Amino acid sequence: MPTTATSTLLSAGPVLFAPEVSADGSVVLFAADVARATVFAFELPAETPAADGAVVNVDQLGSKVASLLGVEREDAVIRGMTVHPVSHAVYLSVARGRGAEAGVAVVRAGTDGQLGIVELDDLPVTSFELDDAPSDDEQLDAWLDGTDLNSQPVEIHGVTLNIARVPAQRSTITGLAWVDGTLFVAGLSNEEFSSRLRQIPYPFDGSATATSVEIFHVDHGKYETQSPIRALTAFDGGSSILASYTCTPVVQFSIDELRGEGLVRGRTVAELGPMNQPFSIVSYDRDGEEFLLVSNTRHPLLKIPAAAVAGQGSLTAPMSEPDHSLGVPREELDHPGITWMASLDRGAVVAVQLVDGDANLRTFRAADL
Amino acid sequence: MVPVDALHLGPDLVATAGTWERSKNDARFRPRFPAVAGTEFAVIEWLNVGGGSWRELVRVTVPSTGRAPRAIVESIDPRSPVVPANLLRFAVTFSTEMEEGSAAGHIQLLDETGVVMSGALLEMPPELWDREHRRLTVLLEPGRIKRGLQPHEQAGPPLREGGTVTLNVEASIRDAGGSALLEKADRTYRVGPPIRSRIDPLQWEVDWPEAPSEPLVVRFDRPLDRALARRYVQVLDAHGRAVAGRATLDDTAELWIFTPAEGSADQGSWMLRVDSRLEDVAGNSVRRVFDRDLDKPEDDGIDEPVVILTQAGDIRSQ
Structure with missing residues (x-):
C-alpha cells in the first residue's frame, strides 16, 4: 500500500528512473527493496542536463564503489543500475557490508566520472508493497503451535489458545x-x-x-x-x-x-x-x-x-x-563480461563490464553495438 | 581514509565517504556508513610533489566482534530419503535470522562422488528467503527440469533417476550478526522416478474424525511442498469457517495430521479446503502440471482457485 512516510531502503535491488521530467526538473527514481518486497519511489531534485554527447565511463568501478562505501571489494555488490534522464548520470544500487553492518547505498556516477553517494532518506518518497497481508480468506489463523514465533493467544470457544498465523509468502x-x-x-x-x-x-x-x-x-x-x-x-x-x-x-x-x-x-x-x-x-x-x-x-x-x-x-x-x-x-x-545494462539515451547503452576481476562502467555508442 | 584493499587504485583512489572532525591535536573520522568489523583502513594524504601521489600515514583495523558462530542448519527439505528426478526445490531452515546475500555460491548439489554438479541449482541472487530470514528456498535449474527446453535437451536434467545427490550447505553462510555457521550441513537423497501430473485431492486418503476431539488424518497422493501445505490445506466447518487446531506434516511430507482445538464441534460437517496453488516437491500444483504436455488431455489444467473435499468423497469448486 502507498505511504508517504520518509523511508529508508533496507536492501538493494533493481532501480529505474521514470523517463518523465517534472516542470521543476525533478524526476522519480524507483528502487526495489528486495527484502521487504517493496518498491520505493523517490523524488529527486533537478540535475544539470548532460552536455551533448556526454557519456559515463568509470574504470575499476567495483573497487572505487567499495572504497567510497568503506568496505572491502567483495563486500560491495551492484544490484541494480539506471540512468538519470536529464543528467545522464548512472545510479547504482549497491549492497554494502555484511552482518549487522549490511545495508544498501545508492551511488551516482556522473558524466565527469566522479562517484558520490545519493542521500535518499530526506527525499519525498512513496512506496508500494507487493506482498500485502493475506486477505480474509487467506488468514490461516487455525494453527495451534506455541513454538511458532508468530503465535498469539486467541480465545476460541471460550478457550484461550496460542494461535500462529501462517506468515505471508515473500x-x-x-x-x-x-x-x-x-x-x-x-x-x-x-x-x-x-x-x-x-x-x-x-x-x-x-x-x-x-x-x-x-x-x-x-x-x-x-x-x-x-x-x-x-x-x-x-x-x-x-x-x-x-x-x-x-x-x-x-x-x-x-x-x-x-x-x-x-x-x-x-x-x-x-x-x-x-x-x-x-x-x-x-x-x-x-x-x-x-x-x-x-x-x-x-x-x-x-x-x-x-x-x-x-x-x-x-x-x-x-x-x-x-x-x-x-x-x-x-x-x-564481442563485448565480454557485460552484466548490468541501461539505456543512456536511445543512441547509447551504459553497461557494467567485468574485466580482470573488476567491474568497469562503459558507455557503448549504438554504432559499436 | 580508504580500505587497504583499495590502495591499488593509486592516483584514482576514492576516499571513503564520511566526515573529518579536526581539533587542535587530533582528527576523527566518522564514516557515512557503519564500519564493518575486521575491515582494515589506511589513512592517506596527498603529496603535491612531482606528479603528486598518495602517502600512507597509518593503518587502522576495525575490531572484530569476536562473536562465536552459533547458527546451525535446523532442517533441509525434502526430509525424505528419496526425491523425484524432477525435484524443483530444496528449503534450508536455519536456527536464527540470517544475512541476505551471503548464501550465493555457498550451497551446492554434489554427485555420488562428492563432486559439485555445476549448473544444477538456479544461481543466486536472488536469494529466496522467508520474511524471518530463516528459511532459504533453493531452486534447481528449472530450464534443465522442463522437458523440451534447450537446457534440458543439451545439458540434461540435473537429477538422474537411480542416482544419489547431496545438498551441501557450507558453514561460510553468515547469520544476521555476520558470524559463520557453527558447522556445515548436508542431506543425501536417492533419486526416484519423476512426478509429472497434477496433484489430485480425490486420490487422497482422508480419515475424517468420529468425534470433534479426534484428529483428521490425510495421506496425500505424493509428497507436498512443506511451506505450501502449511498455507494451502485447511479444515472448514459447515459455515466455511476455518476450524481451529494444529496441523503437522510428517517427514515424508505425505501424512498430514490435523488435531482440532479443544471445544471444536460438528466434525461430521467438516470439509477440507485446498487452494489449487498447492504444489508438490516437483512444482506440480492442483491447478497445473509443472511442464504440461499439450498432447495429454489429463495434463489439462483447472481454473478453480480452490477445491473443497467433502466427507462424501466428492469435490466442490469454490
Missing part, C-alpha cells in the same frame, strides 16, 4: 520496466513457482494489476510451463514487453493483453540455451532501427532486432527436427 523483485505511467514489476516468490507480472500505476494509489503470464517453450511446441520473469524491458514504442525467464527463453508480451484477467500466453521468440541465466535486457536505436540487447551469465551479449521480434511466429517446431528454429536472428557481440 516475493523478491527481479526486474522493473516503465510504460506510460505504469511500473511493471517482475518477481520471484520464495514459495510458489509463479509467473505473475504486476503493473502498478504511478503515482501509487494502492492499485495494482497482476497477470499470470505463461509460455509455450520454444523448441518443441509440446510443453507449456510457467516460470518467473527474470529481466524485462519495454520496447516497440511501449506496446510490448520483452522478458527473459529464469529458464532462458526470451518472450514477447503485448501490453494490451496484460489486463490482470485470465492467463496470458507470451510468444517465445528466442532461447538462450543451457547453463546460462539472462541478466539484463535493454532497448536502443541504431540507424533508425530498434534493437534489444540481452546480457547473460555465461553466453555472449546478444543483439536482437526489434522488428524481427514482431515478425517472429511463436516457435513450435520440436528441437529434434533438423531444421528446428531457435527463434529470432540474434547476433553475438
Whole structure:
C-alpha cells in the first residue's frame, strides 16, 4: 500500500528512473527493496542536463564503489543500475557490508566520472508493497503451535489458545520496466513457482494489476510451463514487453493483453540455451532501427532486432527436427563480461563490464553495438 | 581514509565517504556508513610533489566482534530419503535470522562422488528467503527440469533417476550478526522416478474424525511442498469457517495430521479446503502440471482457485 512516510531502503535491488521530467526538473527514481518486497519511489531534485554527447565511463568501478562505501571489494555488490534522464548520470544500487553492518547505498556516477553517494532518506518518497497481508480468506489463523514465533493467544470457544498465523509468502523483485505511467514489476516468490507480472500505476494509489503470464517453450511446441520473469524491458514504442525467464527463453508480451484477467500466453521468440541465466535486457536505436540487447551469465551479449521480434511466429517446431528454429536472428557481440545494462539515451547503452576481476562502467555508442 | 584493499587504485583512489572532525591535536573520522568489523583502513594524504601521489600515514583495523558462530542448519527439505528426478526445490531452515546475500555460491548439489554438479541449482541472487530470514528456498535449474527446453535437451536434467545427490550447505553462510555457521550441513537423497501430473485431492486418503476431539488424518497422493501445505490445506466447518487446531506434516511430507482445538464441534460437517496453488516437491500444483504436455488431455489444467473435499468423497469448486 502507498505511504508517504520518509523511508529508508533496507536492501538493494533493481532501480529505474521514470523517463518523465517534472516542470521543476525533478524526476522519480524507483528502487526495489528486495527484502521487504517493496518498491520505493523517490523524488529527486533537478540535475544539470548532460552536455551533448556526454557519456559515463568509470574504470575499476567495483573497487572505487567499495572504497567510497568503506568496505572491502567483495563486500560491495551492484544490484541494480539506471540512468538519470536529464543528467545522464548512472545510479547504482549497491549492497554494502555484511552482518549487522549490511545495508544498501545508492551511488551516482556522473558524466565527469566522479562517484558520490545519493542521500535518499530526506527525499519525498512513496512506496508500494507487493506482498500485502493475506486477505480474509487467506488468514490461516487455525494453527495451534506455541513454538511458532508468530503465535498469539486467541480465545476460541471460550478457550484461550496460542494461535500462529501462517506468515505471508515473500516475493523478491527481479526486474522493473516503465510504460506510460505504469511500473511493471517482475518477481520471484520464495514459495510458489509463479509467473505473475504486476503493473502498478504511478503515482501509487494502492492499485495494482497482476497477470499470470505463461509460455509455450520454444523448441518443441509440446510443453507449456510457467516460470518467473527474470529481466524485462519495454520496447516497440511501449506496446510490448520483452522478458527473459529464469529458464532462458526470451518472450514477447503485448501490453494490451496484460489486463490482470485470465492467463496470458507470451510468444517465445528466442532461447538462450543451457547453463546460462539472462541478466539484463535493454532497448536502443541504431540507424533508425530498434534493437534489444540481452546480457547473460555465461553466453555472449546478444543483439536482437526489434522488428524481427514482431515478425517472429511463436516457435513450435520440436528441437529434434533438423531444421528446428531457435527463434529470432540474434547476433553475438564481442563485448565480454557485460552484466548490468541501461539505456543512456536511445543512441547509447551504459553497461557494467567485468574485466580482470573488476567491474568497469562503459558507455557503448549504438554504432559499436 | 580508504580500505587497504583499495590502495591499488593509486592516483584514482576514492576516499571513503564520511566526515573529518579536526581539533587542535587530533582528527576523527566518522564514516557515512557503519564500519564493518575486521575491515582494515589506511589513512592517506596527498603529496603535491612531482606528479603528486598518495602517502600512507597509518593503518587502522576495525575490531572484530569476536562473536562465536552459533547458527546451525535446523532442517533441509525434502526430509525424505528419496526425491523425484524432477525435484524443483530444496528449503534450508536455519536456527536464527540470517544475512541476505551471503548464501550465493555457498550451497551446492554434489554427485555420488562428492563432486559439485555445476549448473544444477538456479544461481543466486536472488536469494529466496522467508520474511524471518530463516528459511532459504533453493531452486534447481528449472530450464534443465522442463522437458523440451534447450537446457534440458543439451545439458540434461540435473537429477538422474537411480542416482544419489547431496545438498551441501557450507558453514561460510553468515547469520544476521555476520558470524559463520557453527558447522556445515548436508542431506543425501536417492533419486526416484519423476512426478509429472497434477496433484489430485480425490486420490487422497482422508480419515475424517468420529468425534470433534479426534484428529483428521490425510495421506496425500505424493509428497507436498512443506511451506505450501502449511498455507494451502485447511479444515472448514459447515459455515466455511476455518476450524481451529494444529496441523503437522510428517517427514515424508505425505501424512498430514490435523488435531482440532479443544471445544471444536460438528466434525461430521467438516470439509477440507485446498487452494489449487498447492504444489508438490516437483512444482506440480492442483491447478497445473509443472511442464504440461499439450498432447495429454489429463495434463489439462483447472481454473478453480480452490477445491473443497467433502466427507462424501466428492469435490466442490469454490
